[in-house]
Amino acid sequence: MIGKREEILHLLEQNARLSVEEISVMTGQPEEEVRATIQELEDMNIILGYGALVNWEKTTSAPVTALIEVNVTPQRDRGFDEIARRIYRYPEVKSCYLMSGGYDLMVILEDTSLKDVAMFVSEKIAPLESVISTRTHFVLRKYKMNGTEFIKQDEDDREAIIL
Amino acid sequence: MIGIDKKLDSDGCDLSNLDSFLSDRVQSVPPSGIRRFFDLANEMKGQVISLSIGEPDFVTPWAVREAGIYSLEQGHTHYSPNQGYIELRQAVSHYLADRQGLNYDPQSEIVISVGGSEAIDLAVRAVINQGDEVIIPEPCFVAYKACVSLAGGVPVTIACKPENDFKLTADQLAAAITPKTKLLMLGYPNNPTGAVMSRDELEKLVRVIEDKPILVLSDELYAELTYEPAVHQSIITLPGMRERSILIGGFSKAFAMTGWRIGYACGPQKIMAAMNKIHQYAIMSSPSTAQDAARVAIQDSEKYVAPMREEYNRRRRLVVNACREAGLECFEPLGAFYAFPDIRSTGLTSNQFCEKFLQEEKVAIVPGNAFGECGEGFVRISYAASMDNIREAMKRLKNFVSRSKQNV
Ligand SMILES: Cc1ncc(COP(=O)(O)O)c(C=O)c1O
Numbered sequence: 001m002i003g004k005r006e007e008i009l010h011l012l013e014q015n016a017r018l019s020v021e022e023i024s025v026m027t028g029q030p031e032e033e034v035r036a037t038i039q040e041l042e043d044m045n046i047i048l049g050y051g052a053l054v055n056w057e058k059t060t061s062a063p064v065t066a067l068i069e070v071n072v073t074p075q076r077d078r079g080f081d082e083i084a085r086r087i088y089r090y091p092e093v094k095s096c097y098l099m100s101g102g103y104d105l106m107v108i109l110e111d112t113s114l115k116d117v118a119m120f121v122s123e124k125i126a127p128l129e130s131v132i133s134t135r136t137h138f139v140l141r142k143y144k145m146n147g148t149e150f151i152k153q154d155e156d157d158r159e160a161i162i163l
Numbered sequence: 164m165i166g167i168d169k170k171l172d173s174d175g176c177d178l179s180n181l182d183s184f185l186s187d188r189v190q191s192v193p194p195s196g197i198r199r200f201f202d203l204a205n206e207m208k209g210q211v212i213s214l215s216i217g218e219p220d221f222v223t224p225w226a227v228r229e230a231g232i233y234s235l236e237q238g239h240t241h242y243s244p245n246q247g248y249i250e251l252r253q254a255v256s257h258y259l260a261d262r263q264g265l266n267y268d269p270q271s272e273i274v275i276s277v278g279g280s281e282a283i284d285l286a287v288r289a290v291i292n293q294g295d296e297v298i299i300p301e302p303c304f305v306a307y308k309a310c311v312s313l314a315g316g317v318p319v320t321i322a323c324k325p326e327n328d329f330k331l332t333a334d335q336l337a338a339a340i341t342p343k344t345k346l347l348m349l350g351y352p353n354n355p356t357g358a359v360m361s362r363d364e365l366e367k368l369v370r371v372i373e374d375k376p377i378l379v380l381s382d383e384l385y386a387e388l389t390y391e392p393a394v395h396q397s398i399i400t401l402p403g404m405r406e407r408s409i410l411i412g413g414f415s416k417a418f419a420m421t422g423w424r425i426g427y428a429c430g431p432q433k434i435m436a437a438m439n440k441i442h443q444y445a446i447m448s449s450p451s452t453a454q455d456a457a458r459v460a461i462q463d464s465e466k467y468v469a470p471m472r473e474e475y476n477r478r479r480r481l482v483v484n485a486c487r488e489a490g491l492e493c494f495e496p497l498g499a500f501y502a503f504p505d506i507r508s509t510g511l512t513s514n515q516f517c518e519k520f521l522q523e524e525k526v527a528i529v530p531g532n533a534f535g536e537c538g539e540g541f542v543r544i545s546y547a548a549s550m551d552n553i554r555e556a557m558k559r560l561k562n563f564v565s566r567s568k569q570n571v
Binding site for chain 1: 195200201204205207208213215216217218220304305354355473477478480481484527529533534548550554
């Protein structure tokens with residue numbers, strides 16, 4: 001059994017458009033309780049926002065997703081946080097993670113272009129003094145994102161009626 | 164066609180009338196009463212939302228499919244032992260011990276079958292003689308009655324009552340028993356009503372039959388799909404029942420494995436040996452690929468079932484709530500993936516309701532009388548469908564019911 005809070009989080013993660021009333025019916029929790037839980041989750045920054053999962057590849061802009069591995073020298077007292085902040089504050093950075101393993105920061109740019117990525121790396125990241133090296137990878141195709149498969153097989157091939 | 168019409172063979176037998184060749188037993192099974200609705204639903208398939216399907220909308224969990232693929236890669240493409248792979252029988256045995264505290268010897272008390280369906284047929288054929296009576300509480304899964312007729316038995320149906328949430332009561336059971344009664348067939352959690360029997364309710368049934376020579380077949384295909392606060396309770400766990408009962412279990416509903424055709428039966432050694440004899444000559448052995456996949460599923464059952472059960476439960480609440488908001492009475496179904504609302508307040512018969520709902524709102528559901536005459540006045544809504552489809556269908560249900568009620 002997953003907890004009540006987790007169940008609400010999972011439901012909203014799958015479909016942020018569910019109303020409090022619908023969540024209440026689906027989970028069997030009273031509406032006020034659901035509303036209060038969601039409020040609490042927002043206040044605690046557990047729910048950070050409500051967005052749509054967009055397949056940009058199908059839009060007319062030809063967007064590029066780039067993963068940039070960054071090696072940095074951590075700074076005294078502030079570790080990686082300071083340098084990470086200097087990078088992730090750029091609005092074009094969609095995600096930024098501190099990693100174990102062969103490099104330190106994973107910086108993800110989405111919905112951008114090859115040229116913009118090149119400029120971003122060469123003009124904004126590489127010149128930072130604590131950045132030792134970068135390696136940029138471009139995504140060729142997205143198969144699955146946030147638990148959603150990009151090629152949907154939602155055709156129902158079951159028989160019309162099964163008793 | 165020319166020339167065949169009235170050609171007689173040497174014995175004077177009329178080959179143009181092949182009906183006369185069909186066995187009386189086959190002919191004694193009537194065609195479904197909702198044939199017309201079936202045809203209509205088939206015609207409209209693809210243009211409608213289907214809440215008329217008695218199988219999971221989920222695809223078999225990937226790890227289980229992967230096990231099937233691996234089985235093929237390993238070349239497990241031969242016959243298996245008649246009773247099924249011993250590893251699968253052991254896994255079934257562990258599973259039943261763990262989930263229900265039932266102990267069955269994998270060597271002699273478990274047969275792996277081609278779906279629960281085959282196991283039901285085997286059980287009936289193994290114990291029924293011509294003229295033996297079999298008690299079948301309705302509404303129920305449509306195969307029970309047919310299997311009994313095909314085996315030469317006499318189905319004695321009980322019309323379960325809406326005021327009891329269509330559960331069999333001790334009084335009704337007692338009234339149906341005659342000296343010819345040989346078998347009682349129970350299917351809980353129930354298709355089509357979603358009803359679940361509690362230990363108390365089952366104990367009352369046990370008291371009616373415990374001193375009589377009556378066997379019990381307990382079809383527990385939906386056991387895993389039981390929703391809190393209900394828990395699945397098998398009648399076989401009650402004192403004295405194990406030695407007279409056949410448990411029918413399966414993978415189709417719990418693990419979304421309908422197309423694999425795999426299930427099992429458990430029971431006393433003598434009955435299992437008899438069932439295995441029929442199985443051996445009719446089927447030889449169950450599909451090997453499906454057995455390898457099913458073993459992986461049942462060994463780690465909760466991991467695969469829990470997420471699906473949780474999702475069904477959310478849909479269940481949504482559907483029941485929507486039926487009630489639409490103005491239909493609907494008792495709380497605590498098992499399987501069906502709701503069985505009462506549509507009598509609309510002034511329509513089950514068939515009229517479903518046909519009009521299909522034509523006017525493009526949603527397919529099943530008339531309750533498809534599962535026995537006493538289901539008339541009710542409809543089966545399957546929530547084995549995507550949440551989006553269910554939400555849309557329930558919106559249309561509200562419109563349809565309010566329109567229908569205006570015309571009453
Ligand atoms: C109550 C019940 N029993 C048995 C079956 C047969 O299941 P299977 O043969 O797929 O195991 C079904 C299928 O609809 C059912 O609803």
